[in-house]
Amino acid sequence: MAVHKTLVQALVASAAMASVGNAHAIAVPAGQLDARTYPTPTCDPSQTVTQTETKTVTSWKALLTITLGGGTKTETKTEICTVTDTETVTQTETSTTTTTVTPTITPPSCPTQCPPPPSCNNLGFDWAYYNNSARNTDTTYSTFHPDSYKKTTPIYVGTTSYVGGLYQDTGTAGPIYDSSRNFQLDFFALNHHAYIYACEAGTYSVDIPYANDAVYLWTGANAYSGWTDDNAVAKARYDQPDHIAGKASYKFDIPANTYVPIRFFYGQAQYGGGFTFNITAPSGQVIVSNQETFSPYVVRYSCDGTTAPPFPAFGKET
Template identity: 35%
Template sequence: MAKTAYLGLMAASLASLTSAFPLDERTVNVCPAVDLVVDLLKLYPSASPFCSTFLGIKTATTTSTAQFTSPVTTVIPTTTTTITITASTVTSYDVSSTTITTCIPGAAKRDLAKRKATTTSTASSTSIPASISIAGTCSGCPNLLKNIACTAISSACKCLGVPTPTSTVYVSTTYVPVVTSYLGVAATQTTVVTTTVPTTSTSTVVSCPKPSICGNQGIQFAYYADEPWGDDVADMDPSYYWNVGPDYQSTTTEVGGINEPAGSTVDLYGTGKDVPASYFVLNHRGYIFAQVDGDYTFTTSNADDIVFLYLGAAAYKGYSLNNYNAEAVCCSYPGNTASATHTLKTGDYLPFRIVFGQQGGPVVFSFTITAPDGTVILDSSTQNSDFIVQFSCDGTSAPAFPAWGNEQA
């Protein structure tokens, strides 16, 4: 801002100076009158070449003679001797890549935060205000001098003492002697024999076996309104229900997810069957089909009031207080959470059973089955899992469970 104001004042002063002092003759000492323009020219990095062109100062040319020697060599080759050496055979192998595909459903994808990069650029310029206008200004001059009279610029250039540019033209003469040399060549040639043995490209794929489907998806559950232990449900013996027929039975593709306050009702897995949220038992049974080799984890959490977990033969028949794999009892952690792990081979069927007991107060029950890679394959939000079935279609790999009320050992 200060530089612009300064240039404006200089331009205004020059307007009056250029009209008061004609600057046509180089013999007249007018430098004091155009000192301001001279100062402006000194601010211009290319003042000398500009003024030289502006004043039409011609370049003075001089001539200089130089002599250069450029020898020409004549090469006469001698006899070439070639020695051939055959190296040992090198065998290379084409190694193919291996692709592995897994059948366990992947974890939920995370949304990537979108990032938006913005860039701004600013450009600034400094110019003499448009309000300063001097008649007879010079066109084609740098912006620094665009509002200055041509006569003032001409005088200021002369005051700078711009030297006359010179140019030297070199005229060369070349002396060309002839040199003769002899080149002896001894060459050694090595031959390497390479044999490439391609291998068979093999892609290893871990198959995704699934159990046959014949109306057998989901698990079975039974509801019992008969809970003879009352508020002492922690003393419940699941074997009591071996020979007791349920008040309601159905199938579900999900387990757990029950969380209701005291005095409310519980919708039994979306079947439309609503039951009082106190003094009842839910008995679940089914098979898990192993997708891959590894340890499968069964977990019940936040039990209110009690949960028994059975895996293997005891889950099929004969479940009791003596053979459960995990037990969770209300109401404080870690006692209200329990888990068990079972190692399976791909294609194995494993029977499992969860018996949940509720007395008075709130009713809370959660359950999950986790695959070896940590993927949850059964919980309260599972929909039509291909790997949770009631029985196998062949009737022998995973036989149907006995009828409810006829499960004695």
């Protein structure tokens, strides 16, 4: 109990250092969803680029043959001359000179990369799949309650390097993330949790551009333990009568070199649906998205096992 109390106090202290932004949910038409891509920047400060340029220079020589007194004399001149009372034959010769110029171009220096925490096979999110019997019949999907799953044993548990997706109810099952099995793609719920490692201090942004049917978000101590429907810092919920997708955003400040717990819960009701979920660092780097790449700043626990301890097992949460 003493260890748990110390952990909770540490998480609360960490959360107290963050300034909470205004969370809000804004409805947008589902048809406005666009796939987002995040190109991987390339930068190599040690690279030297050599550019070869070829120039062609053409020179002309007039070869003058002069016949004098039955003899022949050949001279090379830079212009065509005519000698009186003689027969003049003019020939033209073209020569090509190639000059190679090799300027050296060095790209601008790269920005300093923020150092990630130690890695020990701990990257990504833990996630769990549950059946969900709640239908969406109103403007806020009020029948869906994420905190009711705390003691529910999930059907499947896994890890993922990316989050979000679109799920089409075609009457057949399909995979979720990189799972090796198929799942029912309507009436289900997904629970995710991890730590965000803030190697740089500043304001971090969580964006939920699209939710069909619902996404709830928690950060700080409540994301680890004590999370409820009411204390979620952001909620994006589908308006079923008007068929308008949910949308939400949340900003919070994190000191440098800090692990912050984060949890989000997705609920899918009848028909097809899906969600998108992104986290952006103060530098503008997207560290969580639907891209299938492990971010070094998203971990399930710290390597020492105590600074950011593993989350309680799904189905045994508090």
